[in-house]
Amino acid sequence: MFDLPTIWAxxxxxxxxIYVILDGFDLGIGLVFxxxxxDKCRDVAMNSVAPVxxxxxxxxxxxGGGLLAAFPLAYAVVLPALYAPFIIMILALVxxxxxxxxxxxxxxxxxxxxxxxxxxxxxxxxxxxIVLGAFVQGIEVDGRAYGGxxxxxxxxxxxxxxxxxxxxxxxxxxxxxVMKTEGILREKAYRISKITAVATLAFxxxxxxxxxxxxxxxxxxxxxxxQLLFVLPVPTLVFILAGxxxxxxxxxxxxxxxxxxxxxxxxxxxxxxxxxxxxxxxRAITIAEAAAPDKSLxxxxxxxxxxLPMILAYTAYSYWVFRGKVDPEAGxx
Amino acid sequence: MEPVVxxxxxxxxxxxxxxxxxxxxxxxxxxxGLASYLMVLExxxxxxxNDTYLRLFxxxxxIFAVAFGMGVxxxxxxxxxxGTNWSVFSDKAGPxxxxxxxxxxxxxxxLEAGFLGIMLFGMGRVSKRLxxxxxxxxxFGTLLSATWILSVNSWMQTPAGFSINEAGQFIPESWMEIIxxxxxxxxxxxxxxxxxLTTAFVVGAVGAWHLLKDRTNKEARKxxxxxxxxxxxxxxxxxxxGDFHGINTLEHQPAKVMAMEGHxxxxxxxxxxxxxxxxxxxNQELKYAIGIPxxxxxxxxxxxxxxxxxxxxxxxxDQPPVAIVFWSFRVMVGIGMLMLLVGVTxxxxxxxxxxxxxxxxHKFALVMGPSGFVAVLAGWITTEVGRQPFxxxxxxxxxxxxxxxxxxxxxxxxxxxxxxxxxxxxxxxxYILKMMNKTPGELAKLPGTVTRTAxxxxxxxxxxxxxxxxx
Numbered sequence: 001m002f003d004l005p006t007i008w009a010x011x012x013x014x015x016x017x018i019y020v021i022l023d024g025f026d027l028g029i030g031l032v033f034x035x036x037x038x039d040k041c042r043d044v045a046m047n048s049v050a051p052v053x054x055x056x057x058x059x060x061x062x063x064g065g066g067l068l069a070a071f072p073l074a075y076a077v078v079l080p081a082l083y084a085p086f087i088i089m090i091l092a093l094v095x096x097x098x099x100x101x102x103x104x105x106x107x108x109x110x111x112x113x114x115x116x117x118x119x120x121x122x123x124x125x126x127x128x129x130i131v132l133g134a135f136v137q138g139i140e141v142d143g144r145a146y147g148g149x150x151x152x153x154x155x156x157x158x159x160x161x162x163x164x165x166x167x168x169x170x171x172x173x174x175x176x177x178v179m180k181t182e183g184i185l186r187e188k189a190y191r192i193s194k195i196t197a198v199a200t201l202a203f204x205x206x207x208x209x210x211x212x213x214x215x216x217x218x219x220x221x222x223x224x225x226x227q228l229l230f231v232l233p234v235p236t237l238v239f240i241l242a243g244x245x246x247x248x249x250x251x252x253x254x255x256x257x258x259x260x261x262x263x264x265x266x267x268x269x270x271x272x273x274x275x276x277x278x279x280x281x282x283r284a285i286t287i288a289e290a291a292a293p294d295k296s297l298x299x300x301x302x303x304x305x306x307x308l309p310m311i312l313a314y315t316a317y318s319y320w321v322f323r324g325k326v327d328p329e330a331g332x333x
Numbered sequence: 334m335e336p337v338v339x340x341x342x343x344x345x346x347x348x349x350x351x352x353x354x355x356x357x358x359x360x361x362x363x364x365x366g367l368a369s370y371l372m373v374l375e376x377x378x379x380x381x382x383n384d385t386y387l388r389l390f391x392x393x394x395x396i397f398a399v400a401f402g403m404g405v406x407x408x409x410x411x412x413x414x415x416g417t418n419w420s421v422f423s424d425k426a427g428p429x430x431x432x433x434x435x436x437x438x439x440x441x442x443x444l445e446a447g448f449l450g451i452m453l454f455g456m457g458r459v460s461k462r463l464x465x466x467x468x469x470x471x472x473f474g475t476l477l478s479a480t481w482i483l484s485v486n487s488w489m490q491t492p493a494g495f496s497i498n499e500a501g502q503f504i505p506e507s508w509m510e511i512i513x514x515x516x517x518x519x520x521x522x523x524x525x526x527x528x529x530l531t532t533a534f535v536v537g538a539v540g541a542w543h544l545l546k547d548r549t550n551k552e553a554r555k556x557x558x559x560x561x562x563x564x565x566x567x568x569x570x571x572x573x574x575g576d577f578h579g580i581n582t583l584e585h586q587p588a589k590v591m592a593m594e595g596h597x598x599x600x601x602x603x604x605x606x607x608x609x610x611x612x613x614x615x616n617q618e619l620k621y622a623i624g625i626p627x628x629x630x631x632x633x634x635x636x637x638x639x640x641x642x643x644x645x646x647x648x649x650x651d652q653p654p655v656a657i658v659f660w661s662f663r664v665m666v667g668i669g670m671l672m673l674l675v676g677v678t679x680x681x682x683x684x685x686x687x688x689x690x691x692x693x694x695h696k697f698a699l700v701m702g703p704s705g706f707v708a709v710l711a712g713w714i715t716t717e718v719g720r721q722p723f724x725x726x727x728x729x730x731x732x733x734x735x736x737x738x739x740x741x742x743x744x745x746x747x748x749x750x751x752x753x754x755x756x757x758x759x760x761x762x763x764y765i766l767k768m769m770n771k772t773p774g775e776l777a778k779l780p781g782t783v784t785r786t787a788x789x790x791x792x793x794x795x796x797x798x799x800x801x802x803x804x
Contacts, residue, residue, distance in 0.1 A: 051450030054405055058446045062438045064412040069435040072427025072502070079416025079423075080736040086417055087746045090410050091753050097406035098757050101399045105764040144424055144500065145737050292428040293498075295505045300432045307439040314447045321451055321458055 004298060005291035008070040009280065011304060015066060017269050019059035021172070021262055026053045028173020030096050030121025031166065032192050033114060040328065041185045042114065048180045048326040050100055055315055057093070069300060073144060074280045074290040081139045081146040082131050082153050089127040096120030125169045126162040130154075133161030133207075136275065137214050141284040157210060164203035168265065171196040175258040182325050186254070193257055194249055200261075201242055204268065208235070211275060217283060218275045234271045238264060343735050345743040346418040349750060351717075353410050355710055356754050360404030362709045365479055365525065366532025367397045368472035370559075371452075375468050379461060385551050392552070392773035393536070396765055398453055403761045405446075407754070418743065422724050422734035429495055429503045429511055430485045437481035445474035476525065483524055487517035489725050490716070491585045503725070515585050519578040520716075526571040527712065530672060531705025533563035537675075538702025539769045541695035548689050552773040557698070558688065565676035572669055576632065582719075583633050586726060588647045589719030592658040594629050595619040596643040603627035604641035612655040617644065653721045661714040668708040675701055 026049040036042050049056075068075040079086055099117035103110055130153060137157055140148030174196050177189035212219040221227055241263045248256030280287045291297065371393055378386035412434075415423045423431075451459060451467035459467070494510025495503045505511055540557025543550050583590045591597075595607045597617045606628030610619040630639040644652055675698060682688045720726055724734040768776055 051454045054402075054449055055443065055446035057405065057409065058438065058442045061409060061412045061442060062435070064416070065431065065434045065438050068415060068423055068427050069431025072424050072431060075416050075427065076420035076424035076736075079413065080420045080738060083417050083738065083742055083746075086413055087749065090413055091749060093409055094406040094753060094757060097409075098402055098761060101402045102760060102764060105399070105767070145420065150739070150742065292431065293502075293504050295508075296428040296432050299505065299508055300435050303436055303439055307443075311439065311443045311447070315443070318447050318450050321455055 003288075004294050004301065005070075005287050007301065008066075008291070008297055009277075009287045011308075012063065012066050012070060013269075013273065015059055015062050017266065019056070019063055020269070021265060022052075022056035022059060024169045024265070025049070025172040025176040025258075026056055027096075027121045027125050028169040028171065028176065030117050030173070031125060031170040032174050032177070032189075032196075033118045033121070035192055036185065036188060038184075039110070041188065044181055044185055044326050044328050045177055046100065046103070046117075048177065051322050052318060053097075053100060055318065057097070060093075070292055070297060071280055071287070071290040072292055074285060076144065077139060077141055077146050077281050077285065078135065081148060082134055083150075085127040085130045085134070085153055089124050089131070092120045092123035092127065094120070096124065122166065125166050129162030129165030130158045132165065132272075133158030136161070136211060136272070136282060138282045139284060141281060157207075157214065160203070160210065161207055164200070164207045167196055167199040167203050168261075171200045171261050172258070172265070175261050179255050179258045180326050183328075190249065190252070197245055197249060197257070197261075200264075204238075204264075208268075208271070215283065221274055231271075231274055234267050234274070238267050241267070339740050340732075342738055342740040342743050343732050345740055345747055346735050346738070347731065349418060349743060349747040350414060352747065352754075353407065353414060353750055354717075355713065356758065357404070357407040357411055358709060358713055359706055360400055360407060361475070361479070362528045362531045362706065363535065364397060364401050364404050365475040365528035366530075367393060367400065367535075368468075368475045369529065370532055370536065371397060372468050372472040373559075375465050379465060385555050388773040388777065389552055389556055392768075392776055394453065395776065396768055399761055399765055399768075401445075401449065403758055407758075410750075416736075417746075418736050418738060419724070419734050420736035422729065425500075425502050425729060425734075426489075426725055427502070429505050430488060432505075433481055433485045433488070433512065437478055437485075441474045441478035441481060444477065445471050448474070479525055479528070480521060483521045484512050484514070484517050487520045488512075488514045490520075490720055491516040492725050492728060497728075503728075516578075516581055519574070519581045522574050523571070523578045523712075526567055526574055527705070527709050529563065530567050530571060531709055533560045533567065534672065534675075534698075534701050534705045535703075536560040537564065538699045541698040541702075542769070543772050544689060545692060545695050545699070547772075548692075550772060554689050557695075558683075561676070561679035561683070561688065561698075564672060565680050568669070568673040568676040572673060575666075575669065580633060586719065587642060588644065588651065588653060589658065589716070590633065591642070591644045591647070592653045592655045592719055593662040593715060594633075594641075595622070595655065595659050596629070596641060597655075598645055599641065599643040600630070601640045603638045604629040604633075604643075606632065610659070612659045614652070614655050651722065653719050658715055658719045661711040661718070664711040665708050665715060668704045668711070671701065671704065672708075 029045050029049055033042060033045065036045055064075075067078075095116045097120075099113045099120065103113035103117065106113070133155070134153035137155060139146065140152065171193065174189050174193040178186055178193055181189060212222050222231055241260050245257055245260035245264070247253070248260055276282055278286050278288070280290045371390060374386050374390040374393065377383070378390060448467040448470040451464065452471050455464055455467060488511055491514050492503070493514040494505065494507040496506050498504050536556050537560030540553050540555075540560055543553035544557055547553070579590065579593075592612075594604070595610050595612055596604055597612075597619055603626070605622075605624035605626045607619060607622050607624040610622035610624075613620050627637045630641055631637050633639075633641065644655070678694060678697075679688060682691050682694060722731050723729060724731050
């Protein structure tokens with residue numbers, strides 16, 4: 001149970017989850033950007049994530065680097081299988097990443113960089129959803145390589161996952177703005193949050209109901225009797241948190257909607273894990289089969305156990321320094 | 334069925350990697366040096382209280398932010414490209430190089446990213462001391478990052494400390510031997526010095542540009558002077574470091590040195606140093622060669638008559654593409670010599686107390702501004718192309734490292750990278766040049782370029798610019 005590959009699968013899952021939450025809300029800012037009509041609102045929204053977005057995206061680099069290091073076979077199979085979505089995702093991230101600096105440098109082209117920020121965020125989010133969906137539905141493996149076709153990732157299910165994740169990140173982004181801003185921006189963010197909350201829960205429901213039909217194996221985990229008792233708390237808690245989210249939005253408790261959204265994401269993530277383990281490439285390669293030799297895993301584990309708490313500590317400190325509502329006049333520009 | 338990958342796909346993947354990595358390396362080369370420069374500027378400001386240093390800090394910080402942003406986003410591409418185009422390499426070499434790259438992320442990237450926000454936006458929010466610590470952490474992070482990635486690269490050049498299992502994977506045996514592989518110390522020193530020189534020449538060129546317009550400008554004088562000290566001190570050290578690196582390469586990757594030197598033939602009694610020639614790999618000869626007798630033996634073996642083997646001792650299929658390596662090496666060395674000339678000249682002018690008056694020299698320094706980038710790229714090409722036809726030197730061929738991808742897919746993604754990179758990084762370069770065209774005083778006063786706004790933070794008085802915006 002506590003062998004090195006399992007520990008590493010757990011650590012990677014944690015890293016990916018942290019990525020989804022952190023970059024989720026700053027990608028989400030990009031998704032709601034067109035609806036923050038005035039420049040002032042956009043300036044403040046962007047400044048609410050400017051000091052931290054770079055750290056947020058570092059978790060994605062850890063996800064990729066960690067997968068290569070701990071499960072090289074999985075990395076070597078998954079990336080070629082999802083060639084197009086990955087390329088589009090990283091190019092989209094380039095587009096939105098530069099917008100953080102460029103938009104302040106050139107008043108004449110501010111609108112261009114706003115669009116770059118929005119479309120970059122949208123494409124990156126949508127392709128991440130596609131990657132998730134294509135991964136869950138399974139990847140064809142031939143020997144030690146990807147054995148499927150070019151367009152296998154493109155299915156109605158993966159597209160639906162793209163839509164669901166887009167709604168979800170938009171909800172993270174808008175509830176983040178509710179928490180971090182004041183005045184008309186906060187009012188806008190409340191209105192957007194109500195829409196994205198409904199959309200997220202609806203699409204999430206569709207994906208959740210769809211997933212068991214992808215394979216009898218997943219269905220069995222969710223719908224046979226003894227297992228059912230273990231997995232039942234997941235959807236139950238989702239319903240409770242959906243209630244908390246609605247309460248926070250209606251009663252205007254500024255921090256509550258964001259926290260409830262994180263909780264909902266966590267539950268979905270756990271639900272996903274239930275459907276996948278012990279595979280790392282669903283129903284083709286197990287965690288144990290893909291793992292790097294113990295010497296590699298042990299070497300990294302020593303570092304990770306020392307460094308991850310430090311990283312979490314100074315990341316938390318950085319968020320602490322920029323705590324509270326964003327100052328509309330702030331920025332180093 | 335074994336995946337069949339066409340030669341075209343291999344070459345396209347090669348081109349894609351070369352393009353993205355070449356683009357990427359420009360930004361770290363600049364930000365490693367600039368981060369250290371910012372640390373020095375802030376430290377000097379805290380120590381002396383001289384506001385010139387603070388204005389220079391704020392000026393270069395803005396430029397750093399744009400360059401760093403471009404480095405981050407082009408770096409994300411690299412983290413995934415190993416998988417998309419070189420998946421077989423990833424599967425085989427992953428157990429060895431993966432953990433090193435993971436350590437780069439854990440020790441360096443997070444450190445830089447975690448403290449970057451405080452460095453950029455934190456003045457006035459945290460104490461001066463803490464802000465300085467954040468700047469130090471960012472600088473330290475860039476150096477740590479260089480250390481790990483050069484360890485990876487050096488291992489691919491001079492692999493050590495591993496065994497190979499039945500699946501053909503490299504399995505780590507000794508992490509000490511892997512990390513401190515034979516070429517690592519030389520490569521690391523050479524690269525970090527190159528980054529410092531690159532930054533020194535950019536800073537020097539910006540200083541020179543403003544001196545040409547107004548030689549009394551305090552900030553311009555200060556940055557020009559600092560950059561010229563750097564050039565004068567580092568350029569000669571870099572040339573010595575390069576020489577040691579070359580001797581190390583001769584020991585571990587002789588074919589690369591043969592290509593760099595253009596030695597198709599073995600020279601039993603002292604090899605000449607070819608200054609010029611047209612490598613003809615087809616006929617295995619260096620055409621129109623002009624050389625200094627025995628000088629190559631002197632440089633590489635420190636002995637005029639030492640025998641040197643040539644490419645005739647290496648099978649054709651194991652030879653790197655000679656012309657590229659031969660010429661990129663000459664570009665790098667040539668720029669190194671020009672940098673030395675700048676450094677020495679600056680010492681002479683300083684001695685004559687004419688450093689800020691010699692406008693011809695300022696023009697020369699201005700032209701030399703981008704030279705560091707060219708030298709870094711040329712050096713990178715020399716070492717990477719010189720490793721061919723292998724990804725892991727002597728063990729794993731490039732043609733055996735590629736993912737089972739088809740040529741049209743690689744071509745399409747290559748095209749996308751080219752278009753996006755030129756458009757976005759072109760814009761970034763334009764913005765950087767626009768900022769450089771302003772003096773530190775002008776840039777701070779531009780509308781929309783608020784530093785920490787007075788009154789919004791309890792510690793606004795920490796910031797002299799906020800108190801005296803007119804200055």
